[in-house]
Amino acid sequence: xxxxxxxxxxxxxxxxxxxxxxxxxxxxxxxxxxxxxxxxxxxxxxxxxxxxxxxxxxxxxxxxxxxxxxxxxxxxxxxxxxxxxxxxxxxxxxxxxxxxxxxxxxxxxxxxxxxxxxxxxxxxxxxxxxxxxxxxxxxxxxxxxxxxxxxxxxxxxxxxxxxxxxxxxxxxxxxxxxxxxxxxxxxxxxxxxxxxxxxxxxxxxxxxxxxxxxxxxxxxxx
Amino acid sequence: xxxxxxxxxxxxxxxxxxxxxxxxxxxxxxxxxxxxxxxxxxxxxxxxxxxxxxxxxxxxxxxxxxxxxxxxxxxxxxxxxxxxxxxxxxxxxxxxxxxxxxxxxxxxxxxxxxxxxxxxxxxxxxxxxxxxxxxxxxxxxxxxxxxxxxxxxxxxxxxxxxxxxxxxxxxxxxxxxxxxxxxxxxxxxxxxxxxxxxxxxxxxxxxxxxxxxxxxxxxxxxxxxxxxxxxxxxxxxxxxxxxxxxxxxxxxxxxxxxxxxxxxxxxxxxxxxxxxxxxxxxxxxxxxxxxxxxxxxxxxxxxxxxxxxxxxxxxxxxxxxxxxxxxxxxxxxxxxxxxxxxxxxxxxxxxxxxxxxxxxxxxxxxxxxxxxxxxxxxxxxxxxxxxxxxxxxxxxxxxxxxxxxxxxxxxxxxxxxxxxxxxxxxxxxxxxxxxxxxxxxxxxxxxxxxxxxxxxxxxxxxxxxxxxxxxxxxxxxxxxxxx
Numbered sequence: 001x002x003x004x005x006x007x008x009x010x011x012x013x014x015x016x017x018x019x020x021x022x023x024x025x026x027x028x029x030x031x032x033x034x035x036x037x038x039x040x041x042x043x044x045x046x047x048x049x050x051x052x053x054x055x056x057x058x059x060x061x062x063x064x065x066x067x068x069x070x071x072x073x074x075x076x077x078x079x080x081x082x083x084x085x086x087x088x089x090x091x092x093x094x095x096x097x098x099x100x101x102x103x104x105x106x107x108x109x110x111x112x113x114x115x116x117x118x119x120x121x122x123x124x125x126x127x128x129x130x131x132x133x134x135x136x137x138x139x140x141x142x143x144x145x146x147x148x149x150x151x152x153x154x155x156x157x158x159x160x161x162x163x164x165x166x167x168x169x170x171x172x173x174x175x176x177x178x179x180x181x182x183x184x185x186x187x188x189x190x191x192x193x194x195x196x197x198x199x200x201x202x203x204x205x206x207x208x209x210x211x212x213x214x215x216x217x218x219x220x221x222x
Numbered sequence: 223x224x225x226x227x228x229x230x231x232x233x234x235x236x237x238x239x240x241x242x243x244x245x246x247x248x249x250x251x252x253x254x255x256x257x258x259x260x261x262x263x264x265x266x267x268x269x270x271x272x273x274x275x276x277x278x279x280x281x282x283x284x285x286x287x288x289x290x291x292x293x294x295x296x297x298x299x300x301x302x303x304x305x306x307x308x309x310x311x312x313x314x315x316x317x318x319x320x321x322x323x324x325x326x327x328x329x330x331x332x333x334x335x336x337x338x339x340x341x342x343x344x345x346x347x348x349x350x351x352x353x354x355x356x357x358x359x360x361x362x363x364x365x366x367x368x369x370x371x372x373x374x375x376x377x378x379x380x381x382x383x384x385x386x387x388x389x390x391x392x393x394x395x396x397x398x399x400x401x402x403x404x405x406x407x408x409x410x411x412x413x414x415x416x417x418x419x420x421x422x423x424x425x426x427x428x429x430x431x432x433x434x435x436x437x438x439x440x441x442x443x444x445x446x447x448x449x450x451x452x453x454x455x456x457x458x459x460x461x462x463x464x465x466x467x468x469x470x471x472x473x474x475x476x477x478x479x480x481x482x483x484x485x486x487x488x489x490x491x492x493x494x495x496x497x498x499x500x501x502x503x504x505x506x507x508x509x510x511x512x513x514x515x516x517x518x519x520x521x522x523x524x525x526x527x528x529x530x531x532x533x534x535x536x537x538x539x540x541x542x543x544x545x546x547x548x549x550x551x552x553x554x555x556x557x558x559x560x561x562x563x564x565x566x567x568x569x570x571x572x573x574x575x576x577x578x579x580x581x582x583x584x585x586x587x588x589x590x591x592x593x594x595x596x597x598x599x600x601x602x603x604x605x606x607x608x609x610x611x612x613x614x615x616x617x618x619x620x621x622x623x624x625x626x627x628x629x630x631x632x633x634x635x636x637x638x639x640x641x642x643x644x645x646x647x648x649x650x651x652x653x654x655x656x657x658x659x660x661x662x663x664x665x666x667x668x669x670x671x672x673x674x675x676x677x678x679x680x681x682x683x684x685x686x687x688x689x690x691x692x693x694x695x696x697x698x699x700x701x702x703x704x705x
Contacts, residue, residue: 120430121402128402139395143388155384162391169398175410176401178350182394185354189361193383196368 007055008127014048015134015168019110022141022161026106027099031084031153035077038157042073045164052171061171064183068167071187072160079194080153089151097148109140131172138165156193163190230275231284233268234294234341237261242334246327251316255309258330262298262305265337269298280418285347288700293481294344296559300473300566301337303674307570308333308466310671314577315464325369329464336362336470343478349397350415352482353390359478360386360446363471367463378458385445385455393442393482399435400489403427417485424492432489432496439486440502446479448533449540450510460529461582465573468525472532473566477558480536484543484704491546491705503544504634510537511641518648523582524572527652528565531608534645535561541638542623543704545630551701553622556689560615560682561608567678568604571597574670579663584652589661594668600675602657607682609649610642615685 021041028034046069053061097105113136121129142162146155163186170179241261245254272294277286312329315321321329339359346352364386368379397415404414407426413419424432445452460468487499514534521527539561542554574597575590576582590598607614620642627635 116434120428120434122430123406123428132399132402136395139391146384146388152380159384159387159391162388166391166394166398169395173398173402173405175405175414176398177412177415178348178354181354182350185357189357189387192361193387196380196383 007051011048011051011055011127011172012130014044014051015131015172017044018048018164018168019134019137019141022138022145022165023103023106025145025157025161026102026141026148029099031089031151032081034154034157035080035084038161039073039077041161041164042068042077045167046073048168049171056174058175060180063180064167064171067183067187068164072164072190076160076190076194080156083194083197084153089153102144102148106141106144109144110137113137113140125174128172128174132169135165135169135172138162138168141165152197156190156197159193160190228271228275229278230268230271231278231286231345234265234272234298234345235338237265237268238334238338238341242331242338245334246331249323249327251313251323251326254326254330255312258333259302259305259309261334262302262337265341266295266298266302269294269341280347282412282416283348283351284345285418286345287703288696289484289703290344290481292555292559292697292700293477294341296562297340297344297474297477298337300562300678301340301470303677304466304469304473304566304570305333306671307469307573307674308464310669311464311466311573311577314669320370321464329366329369332362332366333466336366336475340474340478344481347417348412348415349400349417349420349485352417352485353394353397356393356443356446356478356482357390359475360390363459363463363467363475366467367459369464370462372462374458375462378455378462382455382459385452389442389445389452391442392438392445396435396438396440396442396486399431399438400486403431403435417489420489421492424489425494427493427496429493429495429497432493436486436490436496436499437502440483440499440506443479443482443486444506444540447476447483447536447540448510449506449536450513450533453510453514453533456533457526457529460532461523461525465525465569465576468529469566469569469573472529472569473562476532476536477562480539480558483540487543488703488705500544500546503540505544507537507539507541507544508634508637508641510534511541512537512637512644515641515644515648518645519651521648521652522584524576524584524587524652524656525569525582527584527649528568528572528608531645531649532561532565534641535565535608538620538623538638538642542626545623545627545634546705547626547630548698548701549626550623551704552697553619553626555697555700555704556685557616557619557623560619560685563678563682564604564607564614564616567675567682568601568608570675570678571601571604574668575601578666578668581663584656586663587656588659588663589657591657593661593663593665596672597668597670598657600672600679602653603679604675605649605653605657607679607686609646609653611646613683613686615682618686618689 024037028037046065049061049065114133117133117136139162142158145158149155167183170176248254272291336359339355343352343355364379364383368375401414404420407423408414448456490496490499511534514530517530539554539558542550607616610616610620
C-alpha cells in the first residue's frame with residue numbers, strides 16, 4: 001500500500017465529506033434543516049476548491065471558492081430561508097419516496113459511480129480519479145434529491161448540490177479552463193431560479209401523481 | 223467599413239447582442255418589432271456572407287466549417303422569418319392585453335439573446351464555450367416560455383427549467399470528462415478543450431473515459447433534443463409559451479442540441495477503440511419516434527400535437543445520424559433542414575389560428591379551410607408535408623432514411639416505417655377534423671403575415687421536387703464528415 005501525501009489526504013477528506021453531506025440531505029425532513037445542511041455542503045465545497053487552488057497553484061480557483069462560500073453558503077441559504085418563511089411552507093417536506101428506500105438508492109448510486117469512474121479512469125492520476133468518482137456521486141445524489149422531493153425549494157437545493165458536484169469535478173480536473181466562468185454562469189442560473197421561486201410563488205412542483213389534475217392544467221381533459 | 227475588414231462571425235454574434243441591448247431600452251411596439259426584424263435580417267445576411275467570402279481560420283474559440291455553416295444559415299433564416307411572424311403575432315397579444323409593453327421589451331431582448339446564444343453555440347470551437355452558449359439559449363427560452371405568467375405557463379417554464387438544468391449539468395460533466403481524456407495527450411489548459419485539436423488527437427485518448435463522457439453528453443444534450451424518455455419538458459414548453467417561441471424551439475433550439483451531439487459523435491468516431499455511438503443513437507431515436515407517434519393520438523391541444531410531432535422527427539433524425547454512413551447522414555441532415563422549415567411554418571399558421579379562434583383545443587377548431595382559407599390551406603400543406611407525403615421535402619428525406627436503413631438493417635427499418643405510419647395516421651386524423659367539417663368558433667378575419675409561412679412551405683416544396691446540385695454536393699461532403 002503506497003503512502004499518500006498530505007495534499008492527497010486533505011482533498012480526499014473534503015471530497016468524501018461532500019458525499020457524506022449529500023447523504024445527510026437525503027433524510028432531512030424539514031426545509032430549514034435541509035437549507036442548513038446545504039450551507040454546510042457549500043462550505044465544504046469552498047474549502048475543497050480553495051485546497052485545490054493551493055495544491056495546483058491555480059489562483060483563479062480562489063474566485064470559484066469565494067463564489068461557493070459567499071453566494072452558495074451564505075446568500076442563497078439566507079434568501080431561501082426568507083422565502084420559505086414568507087411562503088409559510090417551513091413545516092415539513094413531503095418526500096415522494098420514503099427515507100429508507102431513498103437511502104438505499106443513494107448507496108446504490110454511490111457504489112455505481114465508484115465502480116464506473118474508478119474503472120474507466122485507471123490510467124489517470126489517483127487524485128483526479130477519486131475526485132471524479134466522488135464528484136459523480138455528489139451529482140447523482142443531487143439528482144436523487146431532486147426526484148424524491150416535490151417541493152420547489154427542496155428541488156432547487158437538490159439542483160445546487162448537484163452543481164456543487166460539477167464544480168468539484170471541474171476543479172479536480174487539473175488545469176481545466178473556464179472553471180471560473182462556468183461557476184459564475186451557474187451562479188447566475190441559480191439566482192434566476194431563486195428569483196423565479198420568489199416572484200412566482202412556486203410552492204409545489206406541479207408534477208402530481210394525480211393525473212386528472214395534470215390533464216386539467218393542460219387543457220387535455222376529454 | 224470596407225469589405226476586407228468585415229468579419230461575418232463577429233457580425234452574427236454582435237448584431238444580436240447589440241440589438242438586444244437596444245430592444246431592452248427602446249419603447250413602443252412599432253419601432254421595436256421592426257428593429258427586431260431588421261436585426262434578424264442583418265444577422266441572416268451576415269450568415270449568408272459566410273458562404274461567399276473566404277472562411278476565417280479556426281481560432282481557439284471560433285470555428286467555421288462545412289458542418290456548422292448549414293446550421294448557422296438555417297438558424298438565422300428561421301430566426302429572421304420568425305421575427306416577421308412575431309411582429310404580427312405580438313401586435314395581437316398587445317391588443318388583447320396578454321402582453322404588457324414592459325414584457326414586450328423583455329420579449330424582444332430575450333429573442334435576440336436567444337439568437338446570440340444559438341449562433342455562439344454553432345461557431346464555438348471550444349467545448350466549454352459551446353456548453354455556456356447552449357445554456358444561454360436555454361435560459362432565454364425558459365424566460366420566454368413563462369412570459370404569460372399563467373399557472374400553466376409557469377408550470378411549463380419550471381419543468382423546462384428543471385429538466386433543462388439537469389440536462390446541462392450532465393452535459394457539463396461529460397465535457398469535463400472529455401477534458402480529462404484529452405489532458406494527458408494534449409496537455410493542460412485551454413488547448414484540451416479546443417474541438418479542432420481534440421479531433422486531431424482523438425485517436426490517442428483513453429477510450430474508456432471517452433465512452434463514459436459520451437454517455438453523459440448524450441443524456442445531457444439529448445434532454446435538450448427532446449429525446450424520450452427525457453422529453454417531458456418539450457410539449458409543455460411548446461404549448462404554453464408564445465407561438466413564435468414554439469416555432470424557434472422546434473425549428474432551432476432542438477437543432478442546437480443536436481449539433482452539439484453531432485460534434486461529440488464525430489469526436490468519438492475518431493477514436494478507434496471507443497464504443498460506436500451509433501447503436502445508442504439508433505435505439506433512443508427509434509424509442510422517441512414510436513413513443514411520440516403513439517402519443518400523437520391522445521393530444522387535445524394543437525400546439526402540443528405539433529410538439530410531439532417534433533419529438534417524432536427528432537427521433538428520426540437521431541436515428542439517421544446513428545445509422546451513419548454517407549447516405550443516412552445525408553438523409554438526416556436533409557430531414558433536419560426540412561423539419562425546421564416545415565415545423566416553424568406550421569407554428570406560424572397555428573399561432574394565427576389560435577389567436578383568432580381564442581383557443582388551442584383541437585375540438586374547438588373546425589372547418590378552418592372554410593373560415594380562414596389561406597391559413598387553413600397553409601396548415602393543410604404544412605401538415606401534409608410534416609406527415610411525409612410527396613411531393614414535399616420531408617417525403618424525400620424520410621424516403622432516403624427508410625431506404626438506406628432497409629439496405630442495411632431491414633428489421634430496424636420495419637420499426638421505423640411503423641412509427642412513421644402511426645404518426646401519419648394521427649396527423650391525418652387531426653388534420654381532417656381541424657381543417658374540414660362544419661366551421662366552429664370565430665370567423666373574424668385575421669391580420670396575418672403569410673409571407674414567412676409560404677416562404678418556408680415553398681422552400682420545402684422546391685426541395686421535394688428538385689434539390690440544386692451544389693447543395694447536394696455540399697450535403698454529401700458534410701455527410702462524409704459526420705462519418
